[in-house]
Amino acid sequence: MTETKSIWVFIEHTDDRIADVSLELTGKARELADQLGYEVVGLLCGRDVEALAQHVIHCGADRVLLADHEELSLYRTLPYARVAISEAQRRKPEIFLVGGTPNGRDFAPRVASALRCGLTADCTDLQVGDYHVRKEDRTYKDLLYQIRPAFGGNLIATIVNPNTRPQMATVREGVMRKPAPDATRTGIVEKIVPGFEPGDFALEVLSRRVRKSSVKLKDATVIVAGGAGVDGADEFALLRDLANLLGGEVGASRAAVDAGLIDRAHQVGQTGTTVRPRLYIAAGISGAIQHRAGMDQSSKIIAINTDPAAPMFQIAHYRIVGDVAEVLPMIIKSLRERSIDQREAE
Amino acid sequence: MTHTRPIHSVVLVKQVPDTHNITGEVMTKDGTVNRGALPAIFNPEDLNALEMALQIRGRQGGSVTVMTMGPPSAANILRESLYRGADRVVLLTDRKFAGADTLATSYVLQLAVQKLGRFDLVLCGRQAIDGDTAQVGPQTAEKLGIPQITYVESVIEVTSTQITAERALDSGSEIVRCALPCLLTVVGSANTPRPASVRRQMERKLAAAPGEYRAIRAAWPEFDTDEALEAFLSKHDLKIPVWTAADIGAADGSIGLAGSPTQVHKINFVVLESTESKTVPPTPEGIAAMVAELVHEYIVG
Numbered sequence: 001m002t003e004t005k006s007i008w009v010f011i012e013h014t015d016d017r018i019a020d021v022s023l024e025l026t027g028k029a030r031e032l033a034d035q036l037g038y039e040v041v042g043l044l045c046g047r048d049v050e051a052l053a054q055h056v057i058h059c060g061a062d063r064v065l066l067a068d069h070e071e072l073s074l075y076r077t078l079p080y081a082r083v084a085i086s087e088a089q090r091r092k093p094e095i096f097l098v099g100g101t102p103n104g105r106d107f108a109p110r111v112a113s114a115l116r117c118g119l120t121a122d123c124t125d126l127q128v129g130d131y132h133v134r135k136e137d138r139t140y141k142d143l144l145y146q147i148r149p150a151f152g153g154n155l156i157a158t159i160v161n162p163n164t165r166p167q168m169a170t171v172r173e174g175v176m177r178k179p180a181p182d183a184t185r186t187g188i189v190e191k192i193v194p195g196f197e198p199g200d201f202a203l204e205v206l207s208r209r210v211r212k213s214s215v216k217l218k219d220a221t222v223i224v225a226g227g228a229g230v231d232g233a234d235e236f237a238l239l240r241d242l243a244n245l246l247g248g249e250v251g252a253s254r255a256a257v258d259a260g261l262i263d264r265a266h267q268v269g270q271t272g273t274t275v276r277p278r279l280y281i282a283a284g285i286s287g288a289i290q291h292r293a294g295m296d297q298s299s300k301i302i303a304i305n306t307d308p309a310a311p312m313f314q315i316a317h318y319r320i321v322g323d324v325a326e327v328l329p330m331i332i333k334s335l336r337e338r339s340i341d342q343r344e345a346e
Numbered sequence: 347m348t349h350t351r352p353i354h355s356v357v358l359v360k361q362v363p364d365t366h367n368i369t370g371e372v373m374t375k376d377g378t379v380n381r382g383a384l385p386a387i388f389n390p391e392d393l394n395a396l397e398m399a400l401q402i403r404g405r406q407g408g409s410v411t412v413m414t415m416g417p418p419s420a421a422n423i424l425r426e427s428l429y430r431g432a433d434r435v436v437l438l439t440d441r442k443f444a445g446a447d448t449l450a451t452s453y454v455l456q457l458a459v460q461k462l463g464r465f466d467l468v469l470c471g472r473q474a475i476d477g478d479t480a481q482v483g484p485q486t487a488e489k490l491g492i493p494q495i496t497y498v499e500s501v502i503e504v505t506s507t508q509i510t511a512e513r514a515l516d517s518g519s520e521i522v523r524c525a526l527p528c529l530l531t532v533v534g535s536a537n538t539p540r541p542a543s544v545r546r547q548m549e550r551k552l553a554a555a556p557g558e559y560r561a562i563r564a565a566w567p568e569f570d571t572d573e574a575l576e577a578f579l580s581k582h583d584l585k586i587p588v589w590t591a592a593d594i595g596a597a598d599g600s601i602g603l604a605g606s607p608t609q610v611h612k613i614n615f616v617v618l619e620s621t622e623s624k625t626v627p628p629t630p631e632g633i634a635a636m637v638a639e640l641v642h643e644y645i646v647g
Binding site for chain 2: 014077078081101102103105106108109110112113114116117118119120121122131145146150151155156157158159160161162163164199202203204205206207208209210211222246270271278279299300302313316317318319320321322323326327330331333334335337338
């Protein structure tokens with residue numbers, strides 16, 4: 001076996017479709033691997049999933065470790081972790097990246113505990129750099145900088161694992177760009193045979209219900225989001241009108257979700273979806289750090305709030321101090337008038 | 347009717363700074379956190395885990411033991427647990443535990459759970475609001491060598507050998523059946539935690555850990571020594587046991603900072619970016635000008 005150092009990516013998938021975050025990580029791993037001279041390895045567990053392996057290679061992997069087994073047909077912690085743990089013990093990857101999805105965050109700590117390695121949750125950025133420990137008078141070269149919000153998002157921490165391998169991290173969905181697949185890329189698909197133990201089957205999935213979400217926050221180019229400053233369902237309907245007019249989606253802060261104004265699937269922020277639309281309209285959202293962490297990468301931000309001291313105003317490009325119920329209709333009216341003008345001009 | 351039996355649960359809880367209610371007063375001008383201004387609270391989802399354990403005990407009997415690793419002041423959330431109905435609490439506290447990351451924490455929790463002896467279920471909140479890692483539960487399960495069910499929304503049934511539960515996932519949900527003993531991490535939407543019972547609060551408000559004796563004796567001068575106070579508390583089942591690293595047989599190299607593979611390289615404070623920004627008057631003219639600008643920049647239209 002060659003001694004090439006490697007970066008692993010856990011490839012999550014459902015219904016023959018690879019999770020976006022796994023591809024985003026494959027792209028990021030490619031970047032880091034090129035910088036370090038490492039190999040990118042996708043770990044793909046499942047049943048009849050060989051077809052997905054080529055897509056992982058097209059997105060940047062050099063090699064896919066394919067565990068194709070009937071016990072792996074649906075994600076379950078123990079069988080999946082068994083494959084990862086035994087392969088990682090044998091091949092000793094330098095870095096192991098996992099998507100910050102519910103199952104990714106179920107899988108990664110189980111694997112990290114067994115490998116006794118460090119794991120950083122929910123990173124928003126990954127970089128490579130050196131780490132100097134003054135006490136040991138020693139510099140660790142080329143460590144993975146695992147960058148994540150901490151303390152409720154009020155701090156950004158850079159975490160390193162100098163002494164244990166692999167350096168493991170889960171990464172939030174949507175914070176890294178999905179690479180464009182390159183069909184000319186080639187790589188190795190290496191089949192592996194899982195060595196299960198009886199205890200690995202302690203859990204059985206009896207049924208699985210997939211909620212077909214019509215909410216496409218992540219890919220929306222315009223998001224009109226409401227918070228505690230939106231008073232009731234009637235006012236919230238204005239958000240929908242404006243979002244429809246702009247071809248966008250409706251988002252919400254936790255306050256609006258908790259108030260029952262809208263389903264949790266619309267929540268933007270640290271515990272919701274991370275978005276980076278072209279335009280984010282924050283209507284009656286004060287801008288708690290947890291919310292800002294999920295939308296502060298938006299290209300343009302319009303903040304509407306009656307409180308001139310609302311933190312959202314500090315990151316907004318357009319500050320409108322006023323009542324949502326008055327301002328939104330003005331925006332809607334102005335947009336409608338423009339489209340009429342346009343039609344008349346044509 | 348499936349065969350049920352009493353279920354013995356261990357609930358792992360954490361005292362956390364209330365990061366969800368960070369206000370302007372807590373954040374200082376240079377973007378640092380004034381920790382003193384943040385109240386310490388019972389981690390919200392750990393309350394859901396406790397509630398789940400209490401409901402299982404309510405249905406089929408058994409016991410609920412609550413454990414926390416933390417500073418001596420974490421005894422507060424153990425008293426809270428007693429008021430809500432926990433049978434027994436244990437405080438894991440030792441200077442040597444300080445600086446633990448999730449791996450070192452899970453090692454301590456593993457040893458503490460094992461020291462308790464027999465258990466059927468270990469429950470904890472999905473994640474703590476100060477770190478949001480969701481790692482300690484699965485890591486503790488791995489160290490205990492038991493399976494895990496994360497993101498538990500509801501427990502459907504616990505038989506003498508198995509538990510059936512529903513997991514809440516982003517994309518939907520799944521129902522799983524798992525052999526006992528196992529570990530559950532519980533989501534906030536699982537239930538509404540019961541409030542503290544006034545009766546239990548009256549009965550247990552004096553419950554105290556040894557680290558708190560001095561403060562209690564200041565208020566209750568009739569106990570002239572710690573021993574006298576301890577004798578009183580023990581007699582009334584009000585002593586909160588404290589387990590140290592030595593009590594659980596923890597290896598020094600595996601706990602606290604020394605046992606934590608992750609290290610903090612640096613911390614950056616979040617200072618709000620000052621963007622190029624405009625104040626738009628809330629008038630039809632002001633709004634129209636803004637919309638015109640957005641159209642001009644191809645942001646909309």
